[in-house]
Amino acid sequence: MAVINGVNGHAAKLDFTTFYNVINNELSTTARTRHSINPANRQPNPEVPVSTQEDLDKAVDCAREAFKKWSKTSVEERRAAITAFSRAVDDHKDDFAKLLTMEQGKPLAQSYHEIGMATEWLQKIPTMKIPEDILEDTEDRQIIQRYVPLGVACAIVPWNYPILLAVGKIAPAVYTGNAIIVKPSPYTPYCDLKLGELATRFFPPGVVQVLSGDHDLGPMMTSHPGIDKVSFTGSSETGKKVMASCAGTLKRVTLELGGNDPAIICDDVDIDAILPKVHAMCFYCSAQICMMIKRLYVHEKIYDQFREAFVKYTQNLKSGDGNQSDVFFGPVQNAEQFERVKNLFTTIPAEGLKPALGGKIEDSEGYFVTPTVIDNPPEKSRVVTEEPFGPIVPLLKWSDEDDVVARANDSKMGLGSSVWSKDIERANRIAKRLESGSVWVNSHFDVAPCVPFGGHKWSGMGMEWGVTGLKAYCNQQILWLKK
CATH class of the missing domain: 3.40.605.10 (Aldehyde Dehydrogenase; Chain A, domain 1)
Structure with a gap:
């Protein structure tokens, strides 16, 4: 030394x-x-x-x-x-x-x-x-x-x-x-x-x-x-x-x-009002945050409309070097993580998944991953069960409250989760049934220095x-x- x-x-x-x-x-x-x-x-x-x-x-x-x-x-x-x-x-x-x-x-x-x-x-x-x-x-x-x-x-x-x-x-x-x-x-x-x-x-x-x-x-x-x-x-x-x-x-x-945070979107939401918040909490920092939304459960009554708006919103955001103006999507941070995300992308054709956006990683000078949205994949597919730590998010349909709560809790992870609804009584009821260290209503990833933060399970x-x-x-x- x-x-x-x-x-x-x-x-x-x-x-x-x-x-x-x-x-x-x-x-x-x-x-x-x-x-x-x-x-x-x-x-x-x-x-x-x-x-x-x-x-x-x-x-x-x-x-x-x-x-x-x-x-x-x-x-x-x-x-x-x-x-x-x-x-x-x-x-x-x-x-x-x-x-x-x-x-x-x-x-x-x-x-x-x-x-x-x-x-x-x-x-x-x-x-x-x-x-x-x-x-x-x-x-x-x-x-x-x-x-x-x-x-x-x-x-x-x-x-x-x-x-x-x-x-x-x-x-x-x-x-x-x-x-x-x-x-x-x-x-x-x-x-x-x-x-x-x-x-x-x-x-x-x-x-x-x-x-x-x-x-x-x-x-x-x-x-x-x-x-x-x-x-x-x-x-x-x-x-x-x-x-x-x-x-x-x-x-x-x-x-x-780690986390595999679910977000439950109810059928009464104002899609245009919540979309920027939900999207940011799926993709901020190229989704390389343990508390990002990793599974997006959208009520079947609004699923198609939400998916189209979500995809359109994603397409309008810029990827590139973080020093460039107006960039939202930067690269995945390192080669090891880049290879993990690339491996996860191989499951899209292998498991017959349907991308609503993206689905392939293009060659670039950095570790850039094409922002990807998977349309209603099976619950046991890897894009649902694994934490990707990269910009790929599955959208999943739900109709029954008990069923979606069970699906949201069906994970070894329990870091964060959220419920989105105009009906606060309904949202609070669902929120109290979720198994995670932090649960938010009409938000996600809210943290504060004076508020304890930690996870359940793994x-x-x-x-x-x-x-x-x-x-x-x-x-x-x-x-x-x-x-």
Whole structure:
């Protein structure tokens, strides 16, 4: 490990062309480096470190040392540091947006939206109160339930929302008095490394650290005896491996995993009014969000009309490099995911499915997938049962409420779901029967920093954000105090 320099001056702008690990508020590189690929043109992005076990051990040691002091700071001190960090992220939003589009592929407008959400999370999370409850108060004793920080947390961040999902773990971890080590996805390390560099201006050494690496770094972290808690966002299959690895040292674990979200469209909706919202929640970020609508159940009375309007709306949206104006569909983020989506597309002819739009992936210089709508496929077809993480959505007919609820719940996943109807009583009735961590009426993918978020079934364990999310970075402690 070669150290580059220590903390930068608060007023200086970050250099967004070079990328280093952040260990103990020092920037460092490694003997071996790697780079990711710009998904819009398949060109190499800049070099980043490939962290070793030695790098991780040093970061953990520094984090454990930092925790001793940081855990004793006041809530007000922590809140002030996080709020100042938020302002700095906002000050650099133009650079972050360009960098995010380069590494992730999402259109520039969507990059700005993610950064706006990230600053909101940083501002709002430290406004919540960490609870302390008096369970008994008598003449001779008082029993108090309180929450104390765990120690060193590890954030394993995915490639679809690298900025928001990094700060969504950093803020609650440090606000509750922990130190945290962030591991970005190897596909999107750049913004998170810059977040770590920016954090050196506001947090003591060792409190917020970021390590870039390849696919070996995650297992090193989940098995490391010096890490007390892992917050992982990613696929269900990888989540199982994370949980198994953490079991060896009995780490606390929060898992936010995949989804196969259903949306139930009732026959009384105003199609023109809901269409832009429903469409965006099917295809935003090229459908590479765990909480996107993945199965669209449309009542048979309006099915044909809805399908035609949905297809027409999709055709009017532009695909291309995210830096171009008015682009809505960017590329799929990486070659591995691109191959998964291509494999799913092979099932269209193999299973005799009927595309209402698209259905084939054209050659391009990037990982672009033709937006595709499948017309009423069988319930057991792969486009219905699998999470595509690409711009392909099945439209399915329904007529009976009990039947559509059963079909919507017939999945190993249970992240989110929604119901769309003018009849709010009817919509609320259906919503309460759906098996998912979040259920929306006449919306989808509404999230807020002060509202807990997590999944049922294979979509995860535990919740992030809200007071529930703060508690996930704490141990409960019961004080039996004598008077």
